[in-house]
Amino acid sequence: MRKIAVVDRISDLPESLLCHILSFLPTKEAVATSLLSSRWKLLWTLVPKLDLDSENINTLPDDDDEKCDIMFANIVSRVLAQQQCGELQSFRLQWQFGWDGSHLDAWLRTVAARKVKELYLDIHIGYSYDDVENLKLPPIFFSFRTLVVLKLSGDIDIDIDIDIDIDVDVDTPALSFHFPSLKILHLLNIHLAEDSFLRLLCGCPILEDLSFTSEHLEGQYKICVPLLKRLCILETEFNDSDYELEICAPALEYFNFDGYLRDIKFHENLDNLVQAGVYISTFEVEDEHEECFSKRVFRLFAALNNVKFLSFSPSGIEWHSIANIYPSAFQNLVQLEFKVVDRNWHLLGDLLQKAPNLESLVISKGYDFIPSNLCWKEPKYEPEYLSSLTSFYYRGFKGLNDEVEFVKYILKGARVLKTATIQFYKGESKESVPEKLSVFPRPATTCLLRDE
Known part of the structure; x- marks a missing residue:
């Protein structure tokens, strides 16, 4: 009786406040609140934050990877279809997939249409699928006009090949990416070729916070971001190749480097620098x-x-x-x-x-x-x-x-x-x-x- 009374008392709160409370829960737990009462039944669909994790949602007893993939894909698709808020504040997807990653295209189209502001993708290939290539992000990903925060980690490949019909300066390649609102970009163990990395940064004109690990870096890379304030570089122990990194970030206030020191060159005086961490x-x-x-x-x-x-x-x-x-x-x-x-x-x-x-x-x-x-x-x-x-x-x-x-x-x-x-x-x-x-x-x- 006491638990029911507590639920009733919470239910008396304004709907906006209840949605705010549910936004702190993973989507699985938020959906579970629909069993509390008729008022709670559709409340989770109004929450502007979605947090979906294949490790927590898949509960099949026979541990069938293919069935788990299908079940999780169906759940994500149904959640997105039932979600009723006008705009999404954030979409977080932690997904260990095996045989089929094609669902991501439809999911990203849906969250793009909802004008999502924060996108977190943590995607890994199952251990039993070593022969599967890194997941290539679909074309819809390369132009998220509303994104303010983008964090990518895992077995993701964002390299793209674009046919360029006009002559361009080598240092200012054609914009293959378009993130006009993006301020925070974190890349953890993402495969990045030199050209794609430069194109990505060129497509983020107001970027302020860039963080990346360099497990897959090899060659020459450039970071030319005029408004960048925070830059964090993490060298992993698995990267035994050398690379060159040229940085032009005159507004930089915070710099952090951790790992084996590579050839790093700054092309501007860091007159605004406040804090630095150097772990060599x-x-x-x-x-x-x-x-x-x-x-x-x-x-x-x-x-x-x-x-x-x-x-x-x-x-x-x-x-x-x-x-x-x-x-x-x-x-x-x-x-x-x-x-x-x-x-x-x-x-x-x-x-x-x-x-x-x-x-x-x-x-x-x-x-x-x-x-x-x-x-x-x-x-x-x-x-x-x-x-x-x-x-x-x-x-x-x-x-x-x-x-x-x-x-x-x-x-x-x-x-x-x-x-x-x-x-x-x-x-x-x-x-x-x-x-x-x-x-x-x-x-x-x-x-x-x-x-x-």
Whole structure:
């Protein structure tokens, strides 16, 4: 009786509010509410968001892949046919298909007619269908005039071949895509050829947020997006090919790179850059390639030298031989997060010397699988470049000699430091905390030195 009373009380809410509540549920659960009462029967059809997942909807006991495909396709088609809202806010499709992906054409035509604003496609080929090619998106996909957000992931191929009847500049190919309203574009493990990638971006004139993984990239790629504010590039461990990436994004405010560093060139000064994350892994760099790798890192930081908030994690085994990667002072840098291992202490020291206005320093200690005798070495001169530092945080402190010497050096040089926090490595005995902290000098009477 109590459950019925609660349902009745909720049912008294305005229809618009009920639809808003249902929009937070996957479509399967939203449809299930039609059993609650006559008022709820068609309420889900008014919800402007559809979220359909083949893994959650297919419940056939005999685990017949072909029957599951047919059942899911029928369900999606019926849901779209019964959906009664005038315009769709979002359509999310998570689909593991096997033998037939042809239904996607009709589904995309339907959501395009509903002027969908957000489209999420996460499509994968079943494990038992290794010989099936990536799903090629139908022609209707290439011109979604109302889309504001587009996120694609999985076994999708958006490469298209267009017959061009007129001569065009190589750098400004014919527009094969037309997304005049698109502001956010995320591509996860999508197959992209150079020409298709450039055409795609040219078809997004007001794009502000671009994120992609580069598992399938090989060759030369260009990102020329005048209004782009966020750019995230993730290198996967499966991509062992080299590629070149040219970037022209003068409005960029946020940049993130994670993976093995490729040949990246910025063609505009990033005067608007606020935040950057650089997480570079090194494979075993041979002697003849060491200079080339150093130049790539140097060129990347030259483009980022206006950044205010920087997170840098140089991991891998070859950083001990890499030097002089910072081209000039980071005059605007106020916050630095750095992951230090035995092999990159020198990179941290060099960067601190080039950040005269640094206010916040966060150090995370990593531990190499390969032992190294490299450690922190205190510069011979006074650390005047720490004169603006007010906050210091050290994560993963074990009390090793290089760690102790580094923390002592920071506390000695940071004259206006307000808080210094030492977070001990998990498993480190708390009994040793007072003894290890007692060796640290107090840089100022107002500084709070604490452990976590």
